[in-house]
Amino acid sequence: MATVLLTGGAGFIGSHTCLVLLEAGHRVVVVDDFSNGSPEALRRVSELAGLEGWRQLAPDRWVAGDGQPALLTLLKGDVRSPRDLDRAFEDREAMGDGGIDAVLHFAGLKAVGESMGQPLRYWDVNVVGAVRLLEAMGRHGCQTLVFSSSATLYGITDRVPIPETAPLQPINPYGYTKAAVERMLADVAASTAGWRIALLRYFNPVGAHPSGRIGEDPNGVPNNLFPFLCQVAAGRRQRLEVFGGDWPTADGTGVRDYLHVMDLAEGHGRALETLQAAPPQLLTLNLGSGRGHSVLELVRSFEATNGLTLPYAVVERRPGDSAISVADPREAERHMGWRTRRSLADICRDGWAWQSANPEGYRGSDRQPGRSLIQVQPVS
Numbered sequence: 001m002a003t004v005l006l007t008g009g010a011g012f013i014g015s016h017t018c019l020v021l022l023e024a025g026h027r028v029v030v031v032d033d034f035s036n037g038s039p040e041a042l043r044r045v046s047e048l049a050g051l052e053g054w055r056q057l058a059p060d061r062w063v064a065g066d067g068q069p070a071l072l073t074l075l076k077g078d079v080r081s082p083r084d085l086d087r088a089f090e091d092r093e094a095m096g097d098g099g100i101d102a103v104l105h106f107a108g109l110k111a112v113g114e115s116m117g118q119p120l121r122y123w124d125v126n127v128v129g130a131v132r133l134l135e136a137m138g139r140h141g142c143q144t145l146v147f148s149s150s151a152t153l154y155g156i157t158d159r160v161p162i163p164e165t166a167p168l169q170p171i172n173p174y175g176y177t178k179a180a181v182e183r184m185l186a187d188v189a190a191s192t193a194g195w196r197i198a199l200l201r202y203f204n205p206v207g208a209h210p211s212g213r214i215g216e217d218p219n220g221v222p223n224n225l226f227p228f229l230c231q232v233a234a235g236r237r238q239r240l241e242v243f244g245g246d247w248p249t250a251d252g253t254g255v256r257d258y259l260h261v262m263d264l265a266e267g268h269g270r271a272l273e274t275l276q277a278a279p280p281q282l283l284t285l286n287l288g289s290g291r292g293h294s295v296l297e298l299v300r301s302f303e304a305t306n307g308l309t310l311p312y313a314v315v316e317r318r319p320g321d322s323a324i325s326v327a328d329p330r331e332a333e334r335h336m337g338w339r340t341r342r343s344l345a346d347i348c349r350d351g352w353a354w355q356s357a358n359p360e361g362y363r364g365s366d367r368q369p370g371r372s373l374i375q376v377q378p379v380s
C-alpha cells in the first residue's frame with residue numbers, strides 16, 4: 001500500500017484513477033483547484049470505493065474513510081502554490097504515516113484552441129505548475145512521479161501506428177507545454193539519482209465508469225468529440241458537426257485511438273506499481289488501444305449501443321487536425337503488462353450511462369441527485 005498524491009484528482013481522468021487506486025488499497029491525497037473538477041466527483045468516488053463518512057472539515061478540506069489518516073483527503077489548492085503543495089505533503093507527514101510515496105500529476109490545462117489564445121496561461125499552469133511540484137517533491141523527499149502527457153506531442157504525422165520514438169513536433173502551445181515538461185523531467189532524472197518517473201502519453205481518453213456515477217464534465221461547450229456527442233444525445237446540443245468528410249481515411253472522417261477512461265486509470269495504477277517495483281528509471285509510454293476508429297464509426301457505435309439517433313452534419317475540417325492518430329501501445333504492454341481491455345461499445349455504453357444520468361454533469365447533482373433531468377426516448 002502506498003500513499004499517493006494526485007494533483008488535479010477531481011477532474012475526469014484523475015477521479016477515475018483515484019477510484020482505481022482506492023480499490024487497490026492505496027491512500028490518496030488530492031489537490032485540485034476545481035477549475036475543471038468538482039468535490040462532488042470525489043464524494044462519488046468515495047461512495048463507489050465503499051468508503052464511509054465523506055465529510056467537509058474546512059472550506060477547503062474534505063476526507064473520507066474512517067481511521068487516521070483518512071483513506072481519501074481532498075484539499076482545494078493550486079499546483080503553482082508552494083504553500084498549497086507543502087500543505088498536501090505535510091498533511092501526511094503530520095500523521096506519521098511516512099508521508100507521500102508517489103505523485104500522479106494530472107493538474108493542467110488541456111484545450112488546444114484556448115491555448116492558442118492564452119499561451120501564457122498555459123505555460124504558467126502547465127510548466128510553472130510542474131516546476132513548483134518538482135520543487136515541493138524535492139523538499140519532501142519524494143522521487144516517484146507519473147506525469148499526464150499527451151499524444152498531441154507527435155503533431156501531425158502520417159505514421160500509423162505511432163511509436164514513442166516518433167519525433168516530437170507539437171503544433172500548438174498546449175503541445176509545447178507538454179513537451180517542455182517531458183524535457184524538464186528528463187533533465188531532473190538525469191541530474192539526480194533516485195528518480196522514478198513515468199511519462200504517459202494519452203491518446204483519446206473517453207467513456208466513464210460503468211456505474212454512470214462519475215464521468216467527464218467539461219466546462220462550457222466541449223471541444224472534444226466524445227463529450228460533445230454525448231451532449232447531442234442528451235438534447236443539450238442540436239447536432240454534431242463532423243470536422244471534414246474528405247480526409248484520406250476509409251470513410252473520409254478523422255480516425256483516432258479512443259481508449260476507455262477505466263483502462264487509462266488502470267494504466268496509472270500499473271505505472272505506479274511498475275515504478276515502485278523496479279530500480280529508478282524514466283519510462284515513456286503511449287497509452288492507447290492501438291486501434292483507430294473514424295468519427296462516423298464512433299457515431300454509429302454510439303447509436304447502435306444505446307438505441308439512439310444522433311443528428312450530425314459534415315462541415316469544414318478543423319484547423320490543426322490530422323487524418324489519423326493511432327498509438328503503438330506495445331511498449332506499455334512490455335514494460336508494465338498493460339493493454340486496453342474495453343471495446344468501443346463499452347465506451348459508448350458507459351459514456352451514455354454517465355451522460356444520461358447526469359445531463360448537466362455534477363452541477364445537476366444538488367437538485368436531483370442521481371436522477372436524469374432530461375428524458376431521452378430511445379429510437380427503436
Ligand code: UDP
Binds near residue numbers: 253255295318325
Ligand atoms: N471532431 C469532430 N467534431 C467535433 C469534435 C471533434 O468531428 O465536434 C473530430 C476531430 O476532427 C477528430 C476527432 O473528432 O478527427 C477527435 O477530436 P477530439 O477533439 O476529440 O480529439 P483530438 O483532436 O485531440 O484527437
